[in-house]
Amino acid sequence: MAKLPVSEEKIIDQFGPHKHYPPLGGFKGVSNPDKLVKTHCCFCGMQCGIQLKVKDNKVVGFEPWKEFIFNEGRLCPKGVQRYLQNNHPDRLQTPYKRVEGVGFVPIEWEEAMSKVVSEIQRIQKQYGNDAFAMLSGVSLTNEKSYLHGKFARVALKTKNLDYNGRLCMVSAGAGNKKAFGLDRASNNWSDLKHAEVIMVAGANVSETFPTLTYPIWEARDNGAKLIVVDPRVVPFARTADLHLDLRPGTDSALFGAILKVLVDNNWIDKDFIENYTSGFEDTVASIQDHTLEWAEKVTGVSAEKIYKAAEMWGKAKTSFALHARGIEHHTKGVDNVVSMINLVLATGRIGKPYCGYATITGQGNGQGGREQGHKCDQLPGNRDIENPEHRKYIAEVWGINEADLPGKGLSAHEIIHAIHRGEIKGLLSICFNPLVSLPNSNYVREALEKLEFYVAIDFFLSETGRYADIVLAGSLHEEEDGTVTTAEGRVVRINQVVTPPGKARKDSEIIKEIARRLGSGDKFNFENSEAIFNEMRVASKGGTADYYGITYEKIEKNMGVFWPCPSLDHPGTPRLWEDRKFRTPDGKAHFNPAPYRLSAEMPDEEYPIILTTGRVVSQYLSGSQTRRIGKLVDQYPEPLLEIHPELAAKYGIQQGDLIRVKTRRGEVTLPANVVATIRKDTVFIPYHWGGCHSANLLTNDSLDPVSKIPEFKVCACKLENTKEKAPDSKLSNAYQSFSH
Ligand SMILES: Nc1nc2c(c(=O)[nH]1)N[C@H]1C(S)=C(S)[C@@H](COP(=O)(O)OP(=O)(O)OC[C@H]3O[C@@H](n4cnc5c(=O)[nH]c(N)nc54)[C@H](O)[C@@H]3O)O[C@H]1N2
Ligand SMILES: Nc1nc2c(c(=O)[nH]1)N[C@H]1C(S)=C(S)[C@@H](COP(=O)(O)OP(=O)(O)OC[C@H]3O[C@@H](n4cnc5c(=O)[nH]c(N)nc54)[C@H](O)[C@@H]3O)O[C@H]1N2
Ligand code: SF4
Numbered sequence: 001m002a003k004l005p006v007s008e009e010k011i012i013d014q015f016g017p018h019k020h021y022p023p024l025g026g027f028k029g030v031s032n033p034d035k036l037v038k039t040h041c042c043f044c045g046m047q048c049g050i051q052l053k054v055k056d057n058k059v060v061g062f063e064p065w066k067e068f069i070f071n072e073g074r075l076c077p078k079g080v081q082r083y084l085q086n087n088h089p090d091r092l093q094t095p096y097k098r099v100e101g102v103g104f105v106p107i108e109w110e111e112a113m114s115k116v117v118s119e120i121q122r123i124q125k126q127y128g129n130d131a132f133a134m135l136s137g138v139s140l141t142n143e144k145s146y147l148h149g150k151f152a153r154v155a156l157k158t159k160n161l162d163y164n165g166r167l168c169m170v171s172a173g174a175g176n177k178k179a180f181g182l183d184r185a186s187n188n189w190s191d192l193k194h195a196e197v198i199m200v201a202g203a204n205v206s207e208t209f210p211t212l213t214y215p216i217w218e219a220r221d222n223g224a225k226l227i228v229v230d231p232r233v234v235p236f237a238r239t240a241d242l243h244l245d246l247r248p249g250t251d252s253a254l255f256g257a258i259l260k261v262l263v264d265n266n267w268i269d270k271d272f273i274e275n276y277t278s279g280f281e282d283t284v285a286s287i288q289d290h291t292l293e294w295a296e297k298v299t300g301v302s303a304e305k306i307y308k309a310a311e312m313w314g315k316a317k318t319s320f321a322l323h324a325r326g327i328e329h330h331t332k333g334v335d336n337v338v339s340m341i342n343l344v345l346a347t348g349r350i351g352k353p354y355c356g357y358a359t360i361t362g363q364g365n366g367q368g369g370r371e372q373g374h375k376c377d378q379l380p381g382n383r384d385i386e387n388p389e390h391r392k393y394i395a396e397v398w399g400i401n402e403a404d405l406p407g408k409g410l411s412a413h414e415i416i417h418a419i420h421r422g423e424i425k426g427l428l429s430i431c432f433n434p435l436v437s438l439p440n441s442n443y444v445r446e447a448l449e450k451l452e453f454y455v456a457i458d459f460f461l462s463e464t465g466r467y468a469d470i471v472l473a474g475s476l477h478e479e480e481d482g483t484v485t486t487a488e489g490r491v492v493r494i495n496q497v498v499t500p501p502g503k504a505r506k507d508s509e510i511i512k513e514i515a516r517r518l519g520s521g522d523k524f525n526f527e528n529s530e531a532i533f534n535e536m537r538v539a540s541k542g543g544t545a546d547y548y549g550i551t552y553e554k555i556e557k558n559m560g561v562f563w564p565c566p567s568l569d570h571p572g573t574p575r576l577w578e579d580r581k582f583r584t585p586d587g588k589a590h591f592n593p594a595p596y597r598l599s600a601e602m603p604d605e606e607y608p609i610i611l612t613t614g615r616v617v618s619q620y621l622s623g624s625q626t627r628r629i630g631k632l633v634d635q636y637p638e639p640l641l642e643i644h645p646e647l648a649a650k651y652g653i654q655q656g657d658l659i660r661v662k663t664r665r666g667e668v669t670l671p672a673n674v675v676a677t678i679r680k681d682t683v684f685i686p687y688h689w690g691g692c693h694s695a696n697l698l699t700n701d702s703l704d705p706v707s708k709i710p711e712f713k714v715c716a717c718k719l720e721n722t723k724e725k726a727p728d729s730k731l732s733n734a735y736q737s738f739s740h
């Protein structure tokens with residue numbers, strides 16, 4: 001029988017309506033806390049330092065942590081409201097089971113755990129071990145990422161484990177490995193401050209990494225030129241020296257054309273290219289047809305502007321290239337990444353002061369979480385699960401036979417396909433809300449309905465969790481010790497601030513208990529997070545992401561340590577490649593040919609407009625956390641359709657009209673936000689909402705062939721003006737001030 005989600009009415013009966021937590025004050029002891037604990041924000045990859053205020057084992061507020069070296073006390077709107085999740089009325093405090101026709105019923109841990117384990121065993125006995133899959137997430141610490149990689153392979157004995165970074169960092173990871181043989185930002189942010197040119201592609205820094213604007217402003221105060229590559233005039237593009245408002249999906253055409261100008265004008269570093277790189281000739285040969293005139297047609301950016309960008313980049317002595325999901329969320333995400341890295345290598349500006357390159361990691365532990373082995377093709381230390389040497393080493397660390405270590409499994413969206421095919425029957429998810437965050441959500445919903453058994457571990461009941469048979473109450477960021485690795489590659493400490501409320505448990509305790517009941521308890525005898533970290537250090541030793549020399553004590557003493565850090569006396573590596581010893585097989589940095597190709601779905605007569613999706617400053621990812629915090633909801637209460645006035649005029653659309661957006665996969669109806677800050681052929685929808693407002697009802701689930709990232713940033717849509725107005729309340733005043 002198809003499994004239906006527990007309905008909204010039932011959820012309201014059982015949990016009350018979703019409450020938006022009061023924005024400020026109202027907490028006993030805000031001005032008289034028991035203690036202040038230094039830790040980091042739970043949201044984005046900047047991992048700003050923050051001090052949480054605790055009273056009676058509850059987080060009641062925060063203070064800036066001015067000494068923390070990166071953000072020096074600064075926080076963005078999400079950072080200053082994050083503490084409201086703890087002690088939130090929606091917080092899950094006990095396990096629940098689904099009872100058809102009734103809804104979710106609170107149960108004891110014993111009943112929950114025995115159900116989970118008996119269902120895992122039943123499914124694996126009936127259909128094989130790989131029929132039970134696991135999805136993990138990188139809002140989790142390094143310790144939990146490592147634990148999940150080991151748990152899936154050693155306790156669940158399944159190959160099908162993947163993580164939500166598959167929707168986020170994997171194109172950058174694959175591109176970095178191709179070019180450098182190692183997957184990390186090449187520099188820490190201090191190198192930004194004196195770069196002569198900063199080029200930022202597909203990153204809405206002011207809204208998505210607000211505290212990173214400070215080193216960029218500092219660089220501009222020092223005279224740096226800023227080039228922004230984005231189809232929208234995002235806030236920090238408004239004062240940029242050059243804004244390249246390209247058509248979504250055309251970055252590799254743009255970067256190819258810029259490279260050709262660099263080569264044609266000899267604005268390249270021949271010595272660096274000759275001595276430290278390979279693949280230059282092939283790459284240059286692959287872009288001979290990427291002329292300025294051709295690029296203007298493909299990208300929609302004038303030949304003059306493209307030339308100017310090449311000149312600014314080519315003539316500078318120091319530079320920094322940054323990109324994020326705008327160039328990575330594509331079926332050619334890896335191509336886009338390597339084509340931007342080609343510009344860095346051509347000018348040899350890497351591994352020197354004020355010269356560098358970074359992909360800006362998205363989630364809190366987007367960096368560390370992509371190294372510790374909870375990806376379907378990876379073992380700890382960023383090792384390859386198909387490499388016999390790597391398998392042997394990890395099997396030894398884990399005390400198992402190499403033959404018992406599963407091989408490469410399916411990636412996140414491929415797991416959804418396998419559920420549809422009937423190959424995967426059971427699922428455990430932790431820290432992932434795929435119904436909101438995966439593309440083509442109707443298809444994802446059908447998969448959830450097909451599962452024979454699904455268990456979700458979360459601290460809030462997410463949209464996906466409503467399809468679960470069992471929901472386990474896990475822990476918030478501040479309820480368990482650990483480490484995360486910031487977007488710079490700096491490993492920092494997350495401190496346990498309070499204990500989980502009610503009957504909620506630490507995530508790692510839940511996983512260890514399932515492992516014990518599955519008969520692998522001896523392999524999961526970790527006393528605490530530090531014990532997990534210490535095993536992880538050994539497992540990472542000798543891998544490209546080598547954490548061996550990092551200890552909790554060393555992190556605390558130095559306010560973080562940059563990996564690679566191969567020995568206890570090693571200071572860590574803030575700036576990579578000063579030694580010019582790249583981690584590729586030939587020891588050189590690789591140019592990679594990436595000639596332009598089309599996106600999977602291009603606009604046509606029936607669906608003539610490009611739809612791109614992304615973020616707004618006050619909401620975070622699937623919104624499961626930030627949609628529960630009043631002040632953040634007030635800033636941007638529901639998704640709006642960003643549309644240019646000229647395109648709007650074609651359809652007779654005015655500000656606040658309700659517009660039906662249709663693609664080949666679904667439709668949503670949203671109020672129009674008519675702004676001059678977007679291309680005329682493109683509309684934009686933020687994706688932080690589920691249900692009938694979900695941008696992912698529309699998006700295309702085609703994947704990059706190498707990284708398996710979905711194409712969130714381009715699909716073809718059509719618009720219908722319903723001629724109805726959205727109620728006034730639906731348009732946030734704050735957001736309207738962005739319109740021009
Ligand atoms: N407020 C907030 N901050 C966040 C998050 C959040 O949800 N909310 N999430 C965090 C996470 S996990 C991530 S991954 C990051 C993401 O951070 P970003 O990548 O900065 O965020 P997005 O809004 O997804 O996309 C960035 C920009 O890409 C542009 N874009 C769209 N298509 C293209 C294209 O084809 N080429 C180019 N060059 N640009 C294009 C969009 O117009 C958008 O401005 O943010 C992190 N920080
Ligand atoms: N259309 C479109 N879709 C996108 C994107 C886009 O730009 N456009 N961006 C993609 C990107 S970059 C990303 S990163 C994904 C993110 O997609 P998801 O990972 O699905 O989003 P989250 O909101 O982080 O969902 C995590 C869930 O885990 C829970 N959680 C958070 N921290 C913890 C923890 O410590 N322990 C436990 N037990 N649970 C926890 C939260 O409550 C939430 O329910 O979305 C992707 N989807
Ligand atoms: S910039 Fe990122 S880490 Fe810093 S406060 Fe905002 S969401 Fe948190």
Ligand SMILES: [Mo]
Nearest residue numbers: 167168362363
């Ligand atoms: Mo992300």
